[in-house]
Amino acid sequence: MGFLDIDNTTKSYGSVEVLHKVDISIEEGEFLVLVGPSGCGKSTLLNMIAGLEEITSGEIRIKDNVMNGVHPSKRNIAMVFQSYALYPNMTVGQNITFGLEMHGVAKPEREKAMQDVARLLQIEQLLDRKPGQLSGGQRQRVAMGRALVRNPDVFLFDEPLSNLDAKLRVDMRTEIKKLHQSLGTTIVYVTHDQIEALTLSTRIAVMNGGYVQQLGTPQEIYDKPENIFVATFMGSPAMNVVPAVVRVDGGAPQAEIVLYDGSKARLPFSQPNLTAWDGRDILLGIRPEAITDHDSADRKSGNIASLSNRIVVTEPAGSDMFVSMQLGGKDVIARMRSDADVRAGQDFEFAVNMEKAIAFDPETEARIQL
Template identity: 55%
Template sequence: MAPILEINNLFKNYGSVEILKDINVAIEQGDFLVLVGPSGCGKSTLLNCIAGLEPITSGNMAIGGQDMTNVSPKDRDIAMVFQSYALYPTMTVAKNITFGMKVRGIDPATQAEKLAYVAQQLQIEPLLNRKPGQLSGGQRQRVAMGRALVRDPKLFLFDEPLSNLDAKLRVEMRTEIKALHQRLGASMVYVTHDQIEAMTLATKIVVMKGGVIQQIGTPAEIYNRPANLFVADFMGSPAMNLIPAKAKANGNDMQIEIARNDGGPIVLTDTRNMDLPENVILGVRPEDIVDSALARAGDTQEAECVIDIVEPAGADTFAVMQLGGKHVTARLHAETTATAGVAQRLAFDLGKVSYFEPDTGLRLN
């Protein structure tokens, strides 16, 4: 079966400025693709190219196995949900949702049936006779989604749909969008700058920077095996610790030396990764540095570390220390005895670490 969306060698220029550079992405029917990256990385431009709202400079694109490179937006069988909701203020919720069907000449009985189904899916039945001005932000976003859902398109496109909502509502709507995707089995492309949103919603993530794809993978692949320093730093909250270190071969293993401000270096022994250059950046997630008493069996190595700052955060306590000249965060248990200014025995999980080349930033293991 052909991918539901396939983009090959896509470039997008504005005059002499290259905005998107050699984009290649394919997703299968039912995938939830999230485009994520900092502001200005090109993710919304790419979404607009998929929608046909922006012409592409070169390359090609197929939706449902059909070439859509030069097809107008209305003939692409897509539905788009915008950040601004884009509702008609003088129309009721019901009319906003059915307007597109009315324009396409769909009979009133089918319109009513689809409206009832979508209103139930989104739990907006009580709102159908209200106008957008009488709705909260979350309710308006549901109506905008309803208008897309009645189309039953090949592809749903979402452009930062939750960025106008407050933090609590964003989390609720995120859960609803995920549940909706699971119920409908629809194919979705979703743009966000929020990496938590990307991790929770996606079946596949595209991380972008400066118009270039940095990595494509499942949330687990992106999180556990970032392709470069940018992805490692961008994905995850708190971010991955990136610590300058020295690697030295020692018989059948590698010794990883990390400078400490107080006393000699920490030395960790890695038995898995033998082929490392002398200078490396050691990447370790905060949850992979734990109190030694709580260390899981396996590939953990312990070291004494002087804690600079302790930050209680409910279920976790974050401890910050200086290693390799960098602030390093450990995610400890709420009941930890870690105290600022005091050395604490911590366990590093070497089964989970990443190594990066300092000059190119590329992953080594």
């Protein structure tokens, strides 16, 4: 049993079920990120935890207390919204302490809590300003301060950085992570940005179509995706997924892939149990960083395979060079060092780390469990 338990929880609007039997147990101090595309149900689930949406079936418990039917004000949670939701006619200080005032907290105590939070978020100089005088990043800090000052059991963040520009989003992401590390608070955070999910969380729930597709640590989600949706949604650039056929040669399974010119290449798997799939179609998943030049290949890997193929496009990206080629009729991206000597139209010998390769069932799109 966790600090926050979402137990077999569903949500329906009329006859339409939009969340399907969600089961997540969150320990005290965890940073859980709910990530997925628009319409996947992540914000609905967050609103159910907050009490802003009713639960159709199942239970939500905080510290073993059932929250079904409990008014939001009685749940001891704090929510930070995408829109900041600050009162424009109040100063920053008044915005931060308004909730405490409504709960009858004495003024000296409110003032002390405000100063502590302002110092933590480095917004002491903003306390007398109005929200209209603040930048987007400053407003987000104030919204966080309003949540922090209440010392709640659980913090809920609903896409709090989506209105910020790219650089500020990265800066605020770092601030939120530092805040979690220093306070050890329990956080449930909603985003559609998989980079945010991977960098902020202690665990991730990847959602799609109202279902939790996979729940795990960032490393588990990235290295061992349960299905093709998770594999291609998490990671930038996305995992390459190409059709292949398993061929067993001398007892060792290999992935047979069609190259740009119609010829075929074979790459040896590290998973011997794939011999049961001899002659069968699979979908082969390989992350871009597992395809590179031989000088940059992972020295710790025991299975680096050579693949000769033609480069279609090169894309310099600062610290990296992304190289596109055709495999199995699909565009495949390789990640190389920025000074790699490659060009479009060149025949090149790639190094493929087959220890990182994943085989998916083309019918179910699930990872083939070995």
